[in-house]
Amino acid sequence: MKFAPPKESALERFKRYVQVDTQSQEDSDRFPSTEKQLALCRMLLDELKALGVGDATMDQYGYVFGTVPSNLTKEETRRVPAIGFIAHVDTSPAVTGAGVKPVVHENYQGGDITLPGDPTKVIRVEEYPNLKKYTGMDIVTSDGTTLLGADDKAGIAEIMTAVDMLFQNPDLRHGTIKIGFTPDEEVGQGTKYFDIKKFGADFAYTLDGGPLGDIEFETFNAFTAIFEIEGIGVHPGYAKDKLVNAIKMVSKIIERLPQDMSPETTADRQGYIHPYVIDGQNEKVTLKILLRDFEMSGIEEKKKLLEKIREEVQEMYPKGKTKLEYKEYYRNMRYKIEEEPRLLEYAEEAIRRVGAEPRHTLIRGGTDGATLSYKGLLTPNLFAGGEAFHSKIEWVPVQVMEMAVGVILNLAQIWTEKSLEK
Ligand SMILES: [Zn+2]
Structure with a gap:
């Protein structure tokens, strides 16, 4: 379907x-964790209002919500679920986002891209093979001295452009569309004050994914194991047969962790065990270990393994104390998303309609959509087009951003068509 263009691309x-540094x-x-994020939130609030989103609001936490009202009859609107589109305003604490100078490399003709502000920053085809698919497109980068912020300002630009186009194309029939912009996603707090009820969507999509065609709905199951190891402190000069050193006990635990189950030795669907905090003295040491697996059965196996290690070390040091506890952080969002097969089915259809191939990718980490899904708003993640997130060589093709806009419009349409078919 051909759409009338937006007021602003x-x-x-x-x-x-x-x-805007966020x-x-x-x-x-x-x-939010930084005041400066609110500058972009306010800007988006004003722009939504100017586009025609009459009920746009920003709350005390910086969440910007608004509605593109349904243009169906009242009776039809009731039959079409309200669909939300969400993106985050903040950028990663890892790389500076101040003074970003976007550079458009027009009509990309293949080869590596050297960034003009720092010639040591090079986007290499070898590392980013997707570049080969984008010949003839316009690639946006920073000048190499800052990150770009495509994560997730590409998602914001795509949603805002889609809102613009929904108002420019009244013939495109759609139900209620909800828009949400959130702060603090990069520091894991993006959904902390997200009021699902007030947002008002039945289902939602985040536009916070990577390359063209990606649909993400699988995250790790995430647990932390916490070892509390207690030794016995005695003056080392008079310690024979009395002292028990907790540091040595902990080193025995670490020694026993399997080498082939580390973040540095695993990829794709494999889980890992990753010691990441060690804190204490010879009398008492705390050791924290991340457990990650796409299956709960994998988490259970890893727990069993750690329990076995604890028993062995306890046996070696009968006078020391070993305690092992777990904390759950999040579960694989697949378990929730699969409750509503239409979410993925329609996303795939929308991606095909813009001429791309849908691809399921795994998130080897967490995402706001996972938390929202467990809070009751099922929210898979769709591509926003960028790559090399959280780095100075972050890049995004303009035409892929435009395809993401098309995906949003098509999703609005597909949910309408299919819901009214019945
Ligand atoms: Zn992001």
Whole structure:
């Protein structure tokens, strides 16, 4: 289907949004974690209103919500689920997002891309083979001295452009569309104050994924194992047969962790065991270990393995104490998303309609959509087009952003068509 163009293109919007510094910060005692994120939130609020989203609001936490009202009859609107589209305003604390100068490499003709502000920053085809698919497209990068912020300002630009186009194309029949922009995703707090009820969508999609065609709905199951190891402290000069050193006990535990189950030795669907915090002295040591697996059975196996290690070390040091506990962080969102097969089916159809091939990819980490799905709003993640996130060589093709806009419009349409068919 041919659509009337937006008032402002996805690229123009994107260039404006990336120039607003919205870097979030770990361990902040305020929400959002940085005040500067609110500048973009306010900008989006004003722009939504100017586009015609009459009920657009921003709450005290910075969440911007709004509705593109259904253009169906009242009776039809009741039969079509309200669909939400969500993106996050903040950028990663890992790389500076201040003074971003977007550079458009027009009509890309293959080969590596050297960034003009720092010639040591090179996007290599070898590392990013998707580049080969984007010959003839326009690639946006930073100048090499900052990140770009395609994660997730590409998603924001795409959603805003889709809103613009929904108003420009009244013939495109759609139900209620909900828009949500959130702060602090990069520091794992993006859904902390997300009011699902107020948002008002029946289902949602985040536009926060990578390359063209990607649909993400699988995350790890994430647990942390916490070993509390207690030795016996005695003056080392008089310690014979009395002292038990907790540091040595912990080293025995670490020694026993399987080498082939580390983040540095696993990929794709494999889980891992990753010791990441060690804290204490010879009398008492805390050891924290990440357990990650796409299957709960894999988590259970890893727990059994750690329990066996604990028993062995306890036997070696009968006078020391070993305690092992677990904390659950999140579960694979697949378990929730599969409750509503239409979510993925329609996303695949929408991606095909813009001429791309849908591809299921795994998230070897968490995502806001996973938390939302467990809170009651099923939210898979769709491609926003960018790659090399959280780095100075981050890049996104303009035409892929435009295809993502098309995916949003098609999703609005497909949910309508299919829901009214019955
Ligand atoms: Zn993101």
